Amino acid sequence: MPAGDSDAEHLSLTPDQPLATTPLDALHRELGARMVPFAGYAMPVQYDLTGALAERCKGGVLAEHLHCRAQASLFDVSHMGQARLDGAAPAQALEALVPGDIAGLKPGRQRYTLLTNEAGGIIDDLMVANPGEDIFPGGGLFLVVNASRKEIDIAHLRAELRDAATVTPLDDRALLALQGPAAAAVMARLAPAAAALPFMGFAAVIVGGAACYVSRSGYTGEDGFEISVPAHQAEALARLLLDQPEVAPAGLGARDSLRLEAGLCLYGNDLDEVSTPVEAGLTWTIGKRRKMAWDFKGGLVIRDQLGNGATRLRVGLRPEGRAPARAGTTIVDAEGNDAGTVTSGGFSPTLNAPIAMGYVRRDLSADGSRVFLMVRGKPLPAAVVPMPFVPHRYIR
Amino acid sequence: MSDTRFTKDHEWLRLDGDIVTVGITDHAQEALGDVVFVELPEIDREVEEGEACAVVESVKAASDVYAPLAGKVVETNQAIVDDPSLVNGDAMGEAWFFKLEIADAAAFEALMDEEAYTAFLAAEE
Known part of the structure; x- marks a missing residue:
């Protein structure tokens, strides 16, 4: 019986390569984290908590997951790529590469969008914020991209934008996510201006003495905040957040099960360079104005696919029984004919049942369709269901 | 626990007559994390030594449980199917997986005893 650590491991670089660490590395180890390689970083997959924190949450993926749904959890997501995009008109320039309405993004607002390729495939999914003139003079944008894709994204942006905009990786900043129904109460205590943000709002806020960029967003389906903090102040801020009675740390294991329950895509599993926004069910990210001109990479391919229908679509899956169906099933x-592939799958702590998402043939994509998941050579019946599996609780 | 034997696959065995009870070790459940699913073999199934015959899945990953010795499955533990978290709670006791009728008791004796397994774990670290 192999003592497997994480099915996230396949995303990591070769184990021989020295792993990068985040500014919270020492804190993770002090808190009892089990560290695993993920996208080239040593990251906490779960914690064995002790002391006061253990009274809030005993640790382990299940307990960390449930704590986030009940209270508030602190995630280190410093491995993700943060970058600044500056230029004469960076929003207009970026629109050539993404389907989102970036020029229409008001100061203090953030949006989820996609970097697409000529074939309409997805290079990465990312957050783009317009911090506003007082924070980024000249209309600069703030980007957060996936850890596993940041080098590729930055090379792509630089090659395509050339003189229209400059990309500056913000390697001197950590990124913390505070997620859960009690996150707003915690933030109201520490930084009232951040607690006042609307969903997908963005502001420069002093939190615990550190000059942070805070957005009202996250990737768990819960209300919460993502906090970009100067690296040298990250540990002090994390300790301050963990001092709040509602907060416990949570690792990548819980982050993965939370985002799966929320029906959110993991790049490399559910999205890749051959899946399109139409197939992935992400056409809502295409701005209304962008649908007039389709003037972004792969725009015409995506327009045609939207008109003619994709041959496969991303759906939610509820296996019967208790056996989880993992990615790749x-x-x-x-x-018994091939109908698709599971791209993310596991166990839902909230529903106490297995859940999955994957791509299926269009004729099987309607809610209620019956499919079979080939788990250890046996067809496991499953129903196509709407997502999210657990309702989102974003502040509105 | 001098009558307990261990395998390099982190399983434990206890012999009673010609019936051996098999489970996963405390180290194994600890490494797996929260167990959420267990699948056990059919009764009367004949298994070879090293044959995958049960599955244990945590929130993180799926792992096979192997038959540590050749034999016939004579009993399985439905309690851990109904409540997989028992495996985290009492891996070395109540949360046994299956019982095998074995032909060769000498093969049991040849497996690692607790001292050898402890040393094996230390070397694996």
């Missing part, structure tokens, strides 16, 4: 129809 083949999906077949009632006749």
